[in-house]
Amino acid sequence: MSRTARSTVLRCTSALISAGLAATALSAAAVAPAQAASSKGGKITRSEVIARAQYWVDQGVPYNQSGYHTDGAGTNYREDCSGYVSMAWHATQSYNTWTLPSTSTEVSKSSLLPGDALNHTEAHVILFGGWKDRAAGTFTYYAEQNSNVLTNKYTANINSSSVAGWPTSLYKGLRYDNIIDDPTQSTPSTYSGDLPVSGRWTVGAASTVGVFRDGTWALRAANGATTAVNFGQAGDLPMTGDFDGVGHDQLGIFRPSTSTFTVRHDDGSVTSLAFGQAGDIPVSGMWDNNGHAQMAVYRPSTGTCIVRHDDGSVATAALGQAGDIPIVGDWDGAGHAQMGVFRPGVNAGEENVIALRHDDGSVTTAAYGIKGDLPVVGDWSSKGRTAYGVYRPGSATFALSNLYAGTADTIFTYGNGGTWS
Template sequence: MRCTTALLTVGLTATVLSAVTATPALAGSSIGGNITRSEILSRAQYWVDEGVPYSKTSYYADPQGTNYRMDCSGYVSMAWHADQSYTTWTLPSISTDISNSQLLPGDALNYEAEHVVLFGGWEDKAAGTFTYFAENNSSVLTNKYSANINGSSLAGWPTSSYQAIRYNHTVDDPAKPAATGFADGQGTLSVAHTRDGQLDTFITQSNGAIARNMETTPSGGWSGWAAGFAPENAAKSVVTGVHPDGRVEVFALQTNGGVSRRYQTSPYGAWSDWETFAPANSAAQIKVARHSDGRLSVFMLQTNGGIARKYETSAGGSWSDWASFAPANAASSFAVGTHADGRMDVFAVQTNGGVTHIAETEPSRGWGEWTGLADAGAANTALSAGASSNIAVANQKDGRLNVFIVQSNGGVSRNYETSVNGSWSGWKNFASAGAVLAAAPRAGVTPISGSNISVGAHDDGRLDVVILQSNGGVARAYETSPGGSFSGWEVLADAGSAASVEATSHSDGRFDIFVTQTSGGISRNYETSPGGSLSGWKGFAPAGAVKTY
């Protein structure tokens, strides 16, 4: 059935359907304004969840109550948060033609004469498989489908008739906070999420060199470890950041306590030489986070227990000088999160075991004051030499920040926003005393930088908390529904097998757990399909691969 959508221009009366009452999704964008790819997909999913039927003449509300026409182009207009319901013929006026190989989540495939679908993301780019959202015809409700870009037809029309387009107001999402992966986390293993959705991993090897292993396609196979990204004795740990244009930047905490950096000169392009970023004897930890305006900030836990910050003065531009961010003896470890409105928030475990935080007053603008979240003695400090070892930060599906700390008794507590960008719940018990490893590092076993708690997210937005147990096993507890209650603890790895845990997700939404083993190797356990069963542990780097104490 044709999905032409210019019928309203010839005087037909439109009917607006009343939406089923539901909690409105967060609108990070305004009508006709810039919108992130994740918000586009969230808005598209809203009509799927609502079971919106197809109609050329009727309208239905978006999550904030604005009505859009219930046909293919009206649906794409709604997902883009456009200023009106465009047609397949007029969508090109608010978009730019791209090649099929450039398609990213939130783009669209438009057959101007007949139909348009919203691109959901590549399943296997090399094979051409992808997901898409569509209002197809009156016999089916709004839904999500799979297709192949190399196939002869797409949604009933010749694939060759479609033009890939990108909404002119689409912007990339900020880099994921460390707790939802390690796009900006530091450790013996750091993973960058590239613009196209590939995971790009870096490890600090046992000899102090850095090696690299990258997915060859988004959510696809791996290139294999390539040695020599940094020479021997260059680094104790590594952290990655990603610029808005897709360039990956790697920061190394050097064996002398300095910091150096190396970056791509163009997306997927050549790498610069290593450059000095902070002098010797400066740093104990480093973290990288991306502001809502695209600028990178590097936070450094200093050897005196203070925190210093250095930031880009413009996205992809020059760097500021180092400036004090927290005074000496203020912190033993820290984590960085981002509120739903784009404000960055830094959470620190203090040297006395208290927890404090400081947030931007506006997205990408000035900072407030350090404010206490937990009293002295609340958090464990025994693993303070590791990165984020006792604190993790993550966003629930609706954007609410959650903070998890390992307590001084080895339990876990959780503190979360009770509403989006709202007040804090206060600390709630999440795991009983003795659940998590809270001992001092073990020579030859504990990674020189790693975590004993990490939080990732599933494709539907459910949080999954992974812990290194006190007996060296690995366990997880996950939301049973997005924003809902948590499951009980499920053991994933036997006692004595693990020394550090990290959680992340692939571009297709598959949850993935990386574990540094007591042998110094790395293994991973990942969903075989989004929201599906786990693969079981698979080797990722051999014994003795990573640097340990």
């Protein structure tokens, strides 16, 4: 690998996947529908209700009482507040605020759970997303609000005088008669499907994304075009980085069975390096701030990041807890890689937490996405700082935060998605 710093442009994006993730077949052109484990009018888990609600958010469905939009699984529902809740519940029809109580049971506001609803019979209904802080009364909800805004997710307080523009006292809690709690899992979930990757595929361009499955990469350009590359095999974990210091990222894989990093250079040649141990996760990045990326691993068993410097020495830093997924980026625009972790939501509708570690040792956190998402990071808006995003397997959807650009998130479908089991 090059030891010469031929570019000062930062390259520290990478594909960071938890140790239990495994990939199967890829078709970059296909788009998966909303999660569809239930049948229309049948039993449905709370997590599926939330995934279906998120699908319309990702699709940017407008409010239109005369319009209908697909749930992604073959059924169309009315594009208004009650049609939206009906869609999330996978109901047999698009109910209205007067008829929703006929297919649900009233519950107290304090006992609301993800996938329940708050219904004001004469005006409006919203889907309860989950408590952010039950003691404080803060919660998230999904709603088709009005013709001026697209379907979206919001935060409110149950103790406030109003919610979504109507007096809180007029809402009644509703629990869909066919909703069921998600089964309790005694072991960590296993993911099978496309693994999200990110990188700067072209010199001077913003970071963008792609997917990896069984040794096949599909890299998405800014204009939506796809470049396919065959590199790696089933069981490999993908990584990206400017290992050659040429101003754009190269592809690499980490093979857990041999604890070996292998990088594919621009001329098609490869370089391999043994580093790490079974169970480690690759977290390559520009740790040395010398113009090219170095190898590193995150060890979930100890919550430790271990960086291999160019001279062969190693440095370690601890961050995170059991179940966290490591992420790496230049959060501060400092010119080198910094650690972070992605803490997946545990319960249906629960938001993921992103914790970013800065050079002074401080840690900042942000909530982004919901349970079931996978993390992805990159400089989406070419601001010289790494932002975060998620890949939503149930709908094969990327949602990329443009927080540094001050613009709306970028949301699009790509790949085949995947499933948790």
